[in-house]
Amino acid sequence: MSSASPSPSSPASGAAPKAEPIISVRNLVKKFGEKIALNGVNLDVYPGETLVIMGGSGCGKSTLLRCIIGAEQFQGGQVMMFGKSLGDADEVGRDEIRKKFGILFQSGALFNSMSVADNVALPLREHTDLADNIIDLTVRMKLNSVGLLSDGHKLPSEISGGMKKRAGLARAMALDPKILFCDEPSAGLDPVTSAEIDRLILNMTRGLGVTCVVVTHEMDSAFTIADRMAMLDQGRMLRVDTRDWFDALRKVPEAEAGDLPEEHRLIRQFLRGDAEGPLTKRRGADNWADAVVEHEKPRGLFGKR
Numbered sequence: 001m002s003s004a005s006p007s008p009s010s011p012a013s014g015a016a017p018k019a020e021p022i023i024s025v026r027n028l029v030k031k032f033g034e035k036i037a038l039n040g041v042n043l044d045v046y047p048g049e050t051l052v053i054m055g056g057s058g059c060g061k062s063t064l065l066r067c068i069i070g071a072e073q074f075q076g077g078q079v080m081m082f083g084k085s086l087g088d089a090d091e092v093g094r095d096e097i098r099k100k101f102g103i104l105f106q107s108g109a110l111f112n113s114m115s116v117a118d119n120v121a122l123p124l125r126e127h128t129d130l131a132d133n134i135i136d137l138t139v140r141m142k143l144n145s146v147g148l149l150s151d152g153h154k155l156p157s158e159i160s161g162g163m164k165k166r167a168g169l170a171r172a173m174a175l176d177p178k179i180l181f182c183d184e185p186s187a188g189l190d191p192v193t194s195a196e197i198d199r200l201i202l203n204m205t206r207g208l209g210v211t212c213v214v215v216t217h218e219m220d221s222a223f224t225i226a227d228r229m230a231m232l233d234q235g236r237m238l239r240v241d242t243r244d245w246f247d248a249l250r251k252v253p254e255a256e257a258g259d260l261p262e263e264h265r266l267i268r269q270f271l272r273g274d275a276e277g278p279l280t281k282r283r284g285a286d287n288w289a290d291a292v293v294e295h296e297k298p299r300g301l302f303g304k305r
Contacts, residue, residue, distance in 0.1 A: 001038060001244070002207060005109045005214070007054060007200055009081055011151060014043075019046050019047055019162075019199035020047075020083075021043055021044035021045055021046055021080075022046060022047045022081065022082065022179065022211050022212075023043070023044065023045035023068060023079075023080070023179070023213070024043075024044050024078075024079070024080040024081075025041055025043040025044070025064075025067075025068065025077070025078075025079050025080075026046075026077055026078045026080075026130070026217060027040050027041075027042065027066070027076060027077040027078070028040070028041040028042075028074055028076070028077035028078075028079065029074060029075050029076030029077050030060075030063055030064075030067055030072065030074040030075060030235075031075050031132070031188070033048070036235055036236045037060050037063045038063055038064055038067070038074070039234075039235040039236050040076075040077070040219075040236070041064060041077070041232075041235070041236070041237045041238060042105040042237060043064075043230060043237060044240075045179075045211060045213055047178075047209075047211055048209050048210075048211055048212065049073075049138075049211060049212075050201075050202075050206075050211075050212040050213075050225050050226055050227045050228075051212070051213050051226065051227065051228050051229070051230060051231045052204060052214045052216060052222045052226040052228075052229045052230070053213065053216075053226065053229075053232060054216055054217055054219075054222055054229060054230070054231055054270070055217065055231055055232035055233055055270070056217060056233070056270065056279070057217070059202065059232045059233055059302050060232050060234075060235045060236060061215045061216075061217075061232055062183060062184075062215055064232065064262075065181060065183060065213070065215050068081070068181075068213070069086075069098075069101065069103065069181060070086035070087070070094060070097075070098070070101075073087075073105045075263060077116075079151075081097055081100075081101075081179075082097060082100060082178075084097060084235045088098050093160045095127075099175055099177075100177055100178045100179065100182070101177045101178065101179040102123075102172030102173055102174070102175065102177040102180050102181070103159075103172055103180075103181045103182075103183070104165070104169050104172045104180065104181070104182040104183065104185055104186075104201075104270050105168055105169050105183055105304075106183045106184040106187050107164075108287075109168060110156040110164055110167055110168060111156070111223055112155065112156050112157060113155075115152060115154060115155060115157065116143070116148060116151055116152050116153070116154055116155075116156065116167045117139050117143065117152030117153065117175060119156070119167060119171050120142050120152075120167065120170045121135050121136075121138075121170060121174070122171065122174075122177065123171065123174045123175050124138060124139070124174055127175060128175070134279070138174070139152065139174075140175060142174055143167075143169040143170055144168045144170055145170065145173075145200075145203075145204065146166040146167070146200055146242055147166060148163060148166055148167055148170065151163065151167075151185075156163050160193075161188055161189060161193075162190075162196065162197065165185060165189065165197050166192075166196075166197070166200065169185075169197070169200060169204070172277055173204055173210075176208070177210065178210065178211060179210065179211045179212070179213065180204075180205055180210050180211070180212045180213070181195065181203075181212075181213050181214075181215075182201065182213070182214040182215065182216075183215050184215060184217075184218075185197050185198075185201065185214060185215055185216065185221070186198070186221045187216075188218060189194075189216075189301065191220075194221060195220075195224075198221050198224045201214070201225055202224075202225055212225070214226070214246070219271060219273065223243060223247060226243045227240075227242070227243060228240065228241065228242050228243065229241065229243055229245075229246045231267050231270070237268060238263050238266070239264075239267060246267070246300045247263060248269060249267060249268050250268055250271035250272050251270065252268060265277060265278050265279070266278045266279055274286070280288070
């Protein structure tokens with residue numbers, strides 16, 4: 001993680017929480033054939049915080065998330081969760097770790113042949129010995145928390161995209177996980193629905209003390225929910241810092257931006273969505289993102305290529 005000197009044109013770096021990380025990524029390397037998708041990535045996530053992982057299409061965001069949750073094998077480095085490695089654990093150990101986190105998939109990933117309520121009940125039926133009446137009560141509580149109590153009988157095809165995201169969130173929280181992973185929670189939603197999803201994530205995670213890791217390139221959403229933010233670019237971790245650090249950087253005036261280090265100018269352009277800057281200047285000079293996005297984009301979090 002790079003450092004910055006406090007100055008009007010270079011925001012001061014914020015300190016990480018003083019606690020043992022609940023997730024620790026060290027020198028992570030992931031390759032697709034000869035193409036390096038993640039190049040020595042380091043990242044810590046601390047209990048109770050919401051960390052947003054951001055970057056352009058094909059930068060490695062979803063690949064990093066899949067590596068963390070054990071859905072993708074990697075070629076180098078280490079990923080620790082709850083002090084244990086998913087890669088080193090046996091199947092029983094991996095299942096125990098997986099029960100401690102939930103995932104809100106990019107598309108909602110509901111089973112089309114099952115009702116909304118049955119989708120939410122599925123983790124409870126698969127991973128607990130709870131009686132049916134307790135499962136039913138739990139499902140009602142989870143659906144009520146996302147405003148879908150009266151829609152539990154409907155099939156996924158009968159509800160809107162935003163409702164599918166809310167149902168997916170209810171399912172992700174069914175086992176009361178310690179960590180919630182969200183893959184592009186605002187993707188494909190209108191601004192109002194996107195804001196509703198952000199509010200639900202905040203209410204459910206902060207209200208219950210759940211650690212949250214969100215992958216997104218939607219800046220309005222990122223600055224709404226993040227405690228800290230991490231910027232990926234071409235498989236490298238450029239910066240991990242507080243939301244305030246990134247907010248100060250995106251507000252640096254144009255007249256002062258030229259004095260920033262190149263990596264900070266790159267981050268600033270991404271945060272602001274500017275049409276001109278180091279990101280667009282290098283576009284066309286190489287096809288790194290295009291090569292990686294072929295592996296990332298079509299498959300989603302767990303989907304097949």
